[in-house]
Amino acid sequence: MKKAFPILAVLTALFLAYAFYQAMFVAPTDAAQGEVYRIIYYHVPSAWTAFLLFFVNFLASVQYLASAKASSQRATNWVVIAIGIIGFIAPFIPQVRQQLPTGMYPSSVATTALILVGLYFLIGKYFPGQNLDVLAVTAAEVGVVFCTIVLVTGPIWARPVWGIWWAPGDIRLTSTLVLWLIYVSYLVLRRFSDSAQTQKLAAVLAVFGALDVPLVYFSIWFFRTQHPQPVIGGGGSMDPRMLHVLLISWMAFLCFAFLVCWSRFRLEKLRREVEEAEALESLLEPAGPAALSSAVKVTFSRGSK
């Protein structure tokens, strides 16, 4: 696995360069906005990646909280399966179907519901125990970075196109900003809390944050939005060539995010192992220098693996 990392890094760099070339030179110029619009090839993929990572953080946190007890784990699994079934069937019911925004197909909603439920169980399967928490930190940190890119590139684009840096009360801008605030407070909590219970408290906060997002969305429901309509699953229309470049750019960003997450995940795991070894070392200290040096050796051999 470790050998694959540099190869993947080189491939991702090439992919990002290709996406940059596509975005700057191949994609057609926007008729209304001119060249400024090209920033969306960074803005939109970052936004999608950030939302995906925050969602991974939420799933990992739920799994982490549920895994404390076997009974709660079973209960949560059934709730998730029920959500998946409802999410799969509901879009096809005519009354619900009418509520969907134009351009969003029932089949795509149903597939999304299935993918999300699948993701929940995959995360549970491949990240058992403490790894769930490591995954949650990783996703939150990298997600905040991508969300920051979104919040910085947005105003840069808005200034020439809208004439203002920021539209207060805009539904998309505000909900993204609140999402960012929630996850920054999540990271602050992790930083400030040094007890062994940080993981549990952070997971609880992540669940609260996830519950908050739809409420933020509804609380600004009546405020008008200036933001362009969503490209996928919304009423927005886009030149297919632009959409093509956008998707390439997103793939490149996803590879990059995966790479960063991977190394952050390993770093966090190693950090915890070192911490454990150090705790062990301080326990062994009264036993004499021999025990101490062996504990240090454990640390280093684990660290270099």
Place this chain on the structure above:
Amino acid sequence: MLATLGKDIRLEWRSKDALNAMLFFSLLVVVIFVFSFDPLAEESRHIVGGLVWVAFLFAAVVALNQTWARELRNQVLDAYRVSPAPANALFVAKVLGNFILVSLLEALMAPLFVIFYNLRVLGPAWQLIPVALLGTWALVVNGTFFAAMSLRTRSRELMLPLLLFPVSIPAVISMVAATTNILTAEDSAHFYIVLLLTYDVVFTTACLALFETVLQAE
């Protein structure tokens, strides 16, 4: 539950620590706002909804910080942990205690806002009561929960607003929008009252479901 509630109220009644601090604090906020804005009656209707709730939000944090810190002395919290009483009873008692305290503060401070800003309500004034009750509950239920969470952190008094404010944003938006709508009578406040109710139901459920995890975390 009633025992804890009774104890907290008696403590507060005898010392009046939190109430005095909160009252004076929000009085200061009102006065500072009056100096910094000095609005006409017409303008003040549009901004006072925001000012009132910002003042109450800050004052509530003063009270919430005390809720659990008081129990840390003499290891009372550890006694709660090992006691057979359900964790949620303790939580509900604490929330009710804070709710009564903050409501009292609001009842005392609201006339001051009316005097300082020469307010006259144009919309249906009785709707301000459900907005106040639901809004206070929204602040207090999450605040009590996050105060219990921030007990485990360094510099916990600083931590509470950092955790509470981001999650409270939708509630604050609804409270302010509902109050402004009622004061100016430009729009109906029904939507925001229902939203506040939803917020309260969602987060009260979440708090009750997760409080035991937080209390036992040690």
